[in-house]
Amino acid sequence: xxxxxxxxxxxxxxxxxxxxxVGISPYAQEQLGDVVFVELxxxxxxxxxxxxxxVVESVKAASEVYAPIGGEVLEVNSALTxxxxxxxxxxxxxGWFAKLKLANKAELDGLxxxxxxxxxxxxxx
Amino acid sequence: xxASGPLKRTALYxxxxxxxxxxxxxxxxxxxxxxxxxxxxxxxxTRAAAGLFDVSHMGQFRITGSNYDAxxxxxxxxxxxxxxxxxxxxxxxxxxxxxxxxxxxxxxxTRDGEVLRMVVNAACxxxxxxxxxxxxxxxxxxxALPDFALLAIQGPxxxxxxxxxxxxxxxxxxxxxxxxKIAGIxxxxxxxxxxxxxxxxxxxxxxxxxxxxxRLLAEPEVKPIGLGARDSLRLExxxxxxxxxxxxRTTPVEAGLSWAIAERRRKEGGFIGAAVLQKQWAxxxxxxxxxxxxxxxxPARAHTEIADDSGREIGExxxxxxxxxxxxxxxxxYVATGRAxxxxxxxxxxxxxxxxxxxxxxxxxxxxxxxx
Numbered sequence: 001x002x003x004x005x006x007x008x009x010x011x012x013x014x015x016x017x018x019x020x021x022v023g024i025s026p027y028a029q030e031q032l033g034d035v036v037f038v039e040l041x042x043x044x045x046x047x048x049x050x051x052x053x054x055v056v057e058s059v060k061a062a063s064e065v066y067a068p069i070g071g072e073v074l075e076v077n078s079a080l081t082x083x084x085x086x087x088x089x090x091x092x093x094x095g096w097f098a099k100l101k102l103a104n105k106a107e108l109d110g111l112x113x114x115x116x117x118x119x120x121x122x123x124x125x
Numbered sequence: 126x127x128a129s130g131p132l133k134r135t136a137l138y139x140x141x142x143x144x145x146x147x148x149x150x151x152x153x154x155x156x157x158x159x160x161x162x163x164x165x166x167x168x169x170x171t172r173a174a175a176g177l178f179d180v181s182h183m184g185q186f187r188i189t190g191s192n193y194d195a196x197x198x199x200x201x202x203x204x205x206x207x208x209x210x211x212x213x214x215x216x217x218x219x220x221x222x223x224x225x226x227x228x229x230x231x232x233x234x235t236r237d238g239e240v241l242r243m244v245v246n247a248a249c250x251x252x253x254x255x256x257x258x259x260x261x262x263x264x265x266x267x268x269a270l271p272d273f274a275l276l277a278i279q280g281p282x283x284x285x286x287x288x289x290x291x292x293x294x295x296x297x298x299x300x301x302x303x304x305x306k307i308a309g310i311x312x313x314x315x316x317x318x319x320x321x322x323x324x325x326x327x328x329x330x331x332x333x334x335x336x337x338x339x340r341l342l343a344e345p346e347v348k349p350i351g352l353g354a355r356d357s358l359r360l361e362x363x364x365x366x367x368x369x370x371x372x373x374r375t376t377p378v379e380a381g382l383s384w385a386i387a388e389r390r391r392k393e394g395g396f397i398g399a400a401v402l403q404k405q406w407a408x409x410x411x412x413x414x415x416x417x418x419x420x421x422x423x424p425a426r427a428h429t430e431i432a433d434d435s436g437r438e439i440g441e442x443x444x445x446x447x448x449x450x451x452x453x454x455x456x457x458x459y460v461a462t463g464r465a466x467x468x469x470x471x472x473x474x475x476x477x478x479x480x481x482x483x484x485x486x487x488x489x490x491x492x493x494x495x496x497x
Contacts, residue, residue, distance in 0.1 A: 033159060033163055033164050033165075033353065034163050034164055034165040034166075036165075036424070036447040037422050037423055037424060037447070037454075039423065039476070055476065057423075057424055057447070058164070059164040059165060059168070059353060059354075059357055059446060059447050059449065060158070060164065060353050060356075060446070061426070062424070062426060081422070
């Protein structure tokens, strides 16, 4: 297992070797409310750190999900297409969005660890 | 809508916070968008039982003249609707129009004896009040009622709750109003709402609003519902949101609201913008409001471009989202009149992709009003 890192836009990334699994944080899913639609990237697409990677929609609104790091999309969680509420139920687990082939490990350096992210979320209130 | 200056609070603010609501700015007020149950659950609860909504941000007015007919005639100069023919206790939907026939606001009018009661949208209530003050003729006067809260109870079990607390409400039908004593509190209730369900909108003094809300929430059928579900409920019911689906730049004819304008008013005119609407009835309109069912799962939100198969723009979505009762996306918007027929196909341009959709009849979910 490897450590999880977070962005200020509330995405998480978990690196295992050169594969990075990404999703949105429990804080993000709670702010969104009931997720009713997820638009996932195409497998093979190259995403750039900080650029739009997916879209998550609640009853109220559509929100962009930015790639926490750059890389090629290896796999997407297509189960979310039929069960978007999985993002609410298990944001850090079964609600993952995509697996990326890590392009540049150094991109992880600017991201927050668990403690820093928790402090960041607390500061938003 | 973001208002300048500090946000106002309704009499129920502390109760919303106590109930765990997520408060958001809306039309200059801090209001609950949802409670811990969440928008989907609140939506479904309202369709299955009874939901309680705080709509105290809306404007409540009393208009009086030498008698009801004088007050109604004064209002009719500003609205194309027929309010003079209302019998005591009858309620009717209407709107203020401008010189171009555009809609300045939509509203509800109820005849309460010799008084004309009016409820208008929160974001428009100050301009509406100024408009009435400047233009009411023949000695008719308008008075705002800021000391009154407005609560809506909506859903198939709403009537059972209100009848339990005020037995005389049982005889009220859809679009009627009456002074009631509900659980011992004097209020004015109309059998109406903004969800497509049976229910009541109840005006109650601010000083007793919390007690009143707690009394209703103590009934087993009732749960608090926020603005999020209010919006998805009204969209499923095909009801317009002022500022999105109807604006100063859309006329009642384009919006498909001609049903709210009686034959007498169409013929006689005598309201602001009459010439424009009469020309539209005679010659037709270039665009019409329609319901649209997107085929896939992706919602098409407000401002989504509507295109034909060749990619040419034919209209725009004005309200769109997920319809929890249908479990799929729904939308309404304006399309070129030639493309407005039910069954027609359109493309919804969502994030650069053309998603197919179909023009459908509204409401998306059948109305369940208590008509008799």
